[in-house]
């Protein structure tokens with residue numbers, strides 16, 4: 616018996632393109648009210664167009680989810696049920712149900728990340744993409760003293776001195792990466808002396824991502840969560856659906872290489888239109904397209920309507 620995996624792919628596979636799209640938009644715009652987690656699933660009210668709200672119930676089973684809704688739509692997975700299921704994904708309601716009832720351990724590796732247990736280097740890097748417009752910022756902290764490093768040149772000089780004093784002096788890989796980051800910082804950044812942040816123009820940041828992905832620990836400067844860099848590329852894909860009235864619905868998804876799921880375009884944050892790096896929760900990964908290379912009206916949201924050539 617295969618255990619169901621309630622994720623984006625599951626919902627997209629089980630719904631019609633129209634209700635999947637509208638359910639996703641209901642979820643995004645917060646049309647879900649009074650979510651109640653029960654022993655066997657979840658009950659919620661969803662704001663409707665004709666009635667003030669519809670009652671949705673999702674019954675959880677090990678092998679799948681059974682939705683019911685009080686709306687007149689014939690589909691099993693109507694837009695209201697989709698919206699509630701998306702909320703359940705966000706809240707991990709089904710994961711917790713499987714854990715409680717069947718002792719199946721959930722996989723929260725996208726958001727629960729842990730510091731390196733055996734660090735080889737001496738520094739922790741903090742990353743902030745929002746400190747200054749058009750800049751990304753890095754703060755360097757001494758791992759042992761928690762002191763913020765403001766004088767990188769002094770650190771580099773100390774290494775050179777150590778090398779001179781001892782011909783057998785050798786750096787391990789983490790230390791080599793740290794030195795490379797320091798050298799790149801000296802070349803490309805401006806230090807905010809008071810705050811201790813090094814600001815780097817976004818256009819020059821690709822090399823930093825490459826190096827940070829090899830550092831022992833990189834921390835989100837705001838949330839203080841550990842960021843996990845992945846080396847496998849996430850690929851953008853597009854679904855095309857033709858409707859009866861001659862419209863074409865385009866939807867964009869990220870194909871993730873590590874799990875059998877597709878992530879709607881809106882869920883991934885990309886750092887800039889030029890850099891081929893994306894972020895989902897606490898994971899940072901290379902992406903296969905530069906977003907500046909795509910038609911800009913296509914990448915505003917996950918779903919885009921296009922009139923068919925033969926359409927009205």
Ligand SMILES: [Zn+2]
Pocket residue numbers: 669684685686687688693694695696
């Ligand atoms: Zn419904």
